[in-house]
Structure formats: structure tokens, C-alpha cells
Amino acid sequence: MGTNDADAGLVREMSASSDTTRERDLRFEAEALPFIDDVYRFALSLTRDAADADDVVQETFLRAYRSWHTFQPGSDARRWLFTITRNVFLRSRERERRHVDLEDGDLEALNTFAAHSDMVRDGSDQILSRIDLAPALRRALDELDEPFKSAVLLVDLEDQSYEAASQILGVPIGTVRSRLFRGRRILQDKLITYARDAGFSTAQRGQRGSKDD
Amino acid sequence: MTECNRDDIDCRTAVEKLWDYLDEELTPERMDDVRRHLERCGECLPHHDYARVFLAALSAAREGETRAPDALRRRVIDSLRAAGFTS
Numbered sequence: 070m071g072t073n074d075a076d077a078g079l080v081r082e083m084s085a086s087s088d089t090t091r092e093r094d095l096r097f098e099a100e101a102l103p104f105i106d107d108v109y110r111f112a113l114s115l116t117r118d119a120a121d122a123d124d125v126v127q128e129t130f131l132r133a134y135r136s137w138h139t140f141q142p143g144s145d146a147r148r149w150l151f152t153i154t155r156n157v158f159l160r161s162r163e164r165e166r167r168h169v170d171l172e173d174g175d176l177e178a179l180n181t182f183a184a185h186s187d188m189v190r191d192g193s194d195q196i197l198s199r200i201d202l203a204p205a206l207r208r209a210l211d212e213l214d215e216p217f218k219s220a221v222l223l224v225d226l227e228d229q230s231y232e233a234a235s236q237i238l239g240v241p242i243g244t245v246r247s248r249l250f251r252g253r254r255i256l257q258d259k260l261i262t263y264a265r266d267a268g269f270s271t272a273q274r275g276q277r278g279s280k281d282d
Numbered sequence: 283m284t285e286c287n288r289d290d291i292d293c294r295t296a297v298e299k300l301w302d303y304l305d306e307e308l309t310p311e312r313m314d315d316v317r318r319h320l321e322r323c324g325e326c327l328p329h330h331d332y333a334r335v336f337l338a339a340l341s342a343a344r345e346g347e348t349r350a351p352d353a354l355r356r357r358v359i360d361s362l363r364a365a366g367f368t369s
Binding site for chain 1: 332
């Protein structure tokens with residue numbers, strides 16, 4: 070092969086490589102970047118702090134860009150980004166990895182609904198109809214600790230399946246299930262506490278008919 | 283696995299699977315088991331109704347309008363460009 074042929078080959082290679090880079094970047098721009106609002110919302114819920122969330126979002130997209138070649142075309146880019154977001158967040162909160170999972174979703178569910186039976190019995194279930202649930206839940210979510218919070222955010226707020234959440238969190242489905250159900254139970258307990266703090270008492274149950282203010 | 287009588291799950295089983303049921307994470311057969319149990323069990327149905335309201339409120343608690351601030355968008359693009367991003 071002559072020098073000219075070699076040069077031509079090199080130019081072709083460089084041009085192809087440049088096309089590939091360009092195509093890759095365009096795909097990243099079209100498929101990953103549009104989820105910046107979702108990533109920001111997830112990061113904000115995890116960190117509870119706007120500045121920390123900004124850092125997590127920036128790092129998430131940087132990592133996503135660098136490992137874009139590992140993204141399977143046609144798969145769920147939002148889920149993939151959530152996985153990275155969660156990992157970036159966890160790395161910044163190393164201590165939360167020490168949590169020991171109980172791995173018993175059935176038991177968590179039983180406990181939740183046993184608590185609900187108690188609430189019905191003493192009338193505190195009625196408290197929940199007196200408070201504005203959405204802001205109360207937002208506050209309760211803010212206070213919810215990891216690893217329960219991520220499970221609740223992903224399944225209940227971001228509509229991910231147990232399977233998807235299991236991939237994002239890198240834990241078995243059984244672990245997602247137990248974390249999720251425990252998280253829901255903690256939220257339920259917090260709601261009751263808020264309602265009581267707000268002055269709603271279970272004693273009002275017997276007076277419901279006469280309470281018209 | 284042996285096939286159990288699908289009409290006969292007890293309250294404990296129904297309650298253990300209630301979240302899974304509401305999340306539609308059970309097999310179709312198991313979904314039917316729980317649904318049938320709820321139709322005929324006055325003890326478990328209130329749990330179901332309560333849990334459904336709770337989940338709806340939780341889903342509504344999502345901050346739908348949360349938008350990444352413009353400054354953050356610029357920061358992300360800048361950091362990507364520093365890493366070679368060409369768009």
C-alpha cells in the first residue's frame with residue numbers, strides 16, 4: 070500500500086470516527102438530555118437540597134455521557150439515568166449502604182394493615198380525611214430515610230415497576246418490595262403524627278356528626 | 283408446585299399481597315385470587331380502599347412541575363462539552 074492509500078484510509082477512518090462521535094452525541098442529546106427534568110426531580114427528592122441536587126444531576130449526565138456506549142438503543146433511557154442518579158447519590162452518602170434489609174415484604178404488608186386496623190379501631194383513620202394529604206406526604210417523603218425513600222420514589226412517584234426499581238437500585242425484587250412496603254408504612258405513621266400535631270384528635274370520631282365547622 | 287384452590291385464599295394471604303395487588307405486580311391468577319377475596323371479605327376490603335386512597339395521594343405528591351433550573355441546564359451542557367460533547 071502506498072503512502073497516499075494509507076493517508077486516504079486514515080482520513081476515511083477519522084471521518085467515520087467523527088461521524089460516529091457526532092451521531093453518538095446527537096443520540097445522547099435526543100434520548101438522554103430530555104430527561105433532565107426527571108433526573109432533577111429524582112435528585113432533588115433524594116438529596117432534599119437544591120445545590121446537592123445540581124451536583125448529582127451534573128455528575129449523572131457526565132457519567133451517562135461517558136458510558137453512553139453501554140446504553141442499549143431502544144431501552145428505557147429514563148430508567149438508565151435513574152440508575153446512574155441513584156448511584157451518584159449513594160456514593161455521596163456512603164453510610165446508607167450499611168442498611169440491613171429485612172427482606173420480608175409479606176410481613177411489612179401485614180404490619181401496615183394491622184396498623185390500619187388499629188387506626189380504624191381508635192378512629193385515627195378519620196384524621197387522614199381531615200388533612201391535605203399531598204403536602205403532608207411531600208413533607209413525610211422529605212423526612213423518609215434511605216433506602217426506603219428511593220423505593221417509594223421510584224415505584225409510587227415515578228411509576229416504575231418492581232422489576233425496573235430492582236434494576237435501578239441493583240437489589241433483588243424482594244428487597245424492593247420490603248423497602249417499598251416499609252417506606253409506605255413509615256409514611257402512614259408520619260401522616261398520623263402530623264395530623265395529631267395539627268390538633269386533630271381521635272376523640273373527634275364520636276363527634277363527627279356534630280362537627281360542622 | 284401444586285395447584286391450590288384459588289377461591290380460597292385467606293385474609294392473611296390477601297393482606298400480605300394487597301400492596302402487590304394494588305401495584306398490579308401479581309400473576310393474573312394471583313390477581314384474581316385477591317380480587318375474589320376482596321369481593322367477599324368485609325374485613326379486608328377497607329384495607330384495600332384505604333391503601334388505594336393512600337397510593338393515589340402519594341402519586342399526586344409527585345412534584346409534577348419540577349423543572350431543572352436554566353442555570354443547571356447550562357452547567358450540565360458545559361460539563362458535557364468539556365468531556366467532548368459536540369452538540
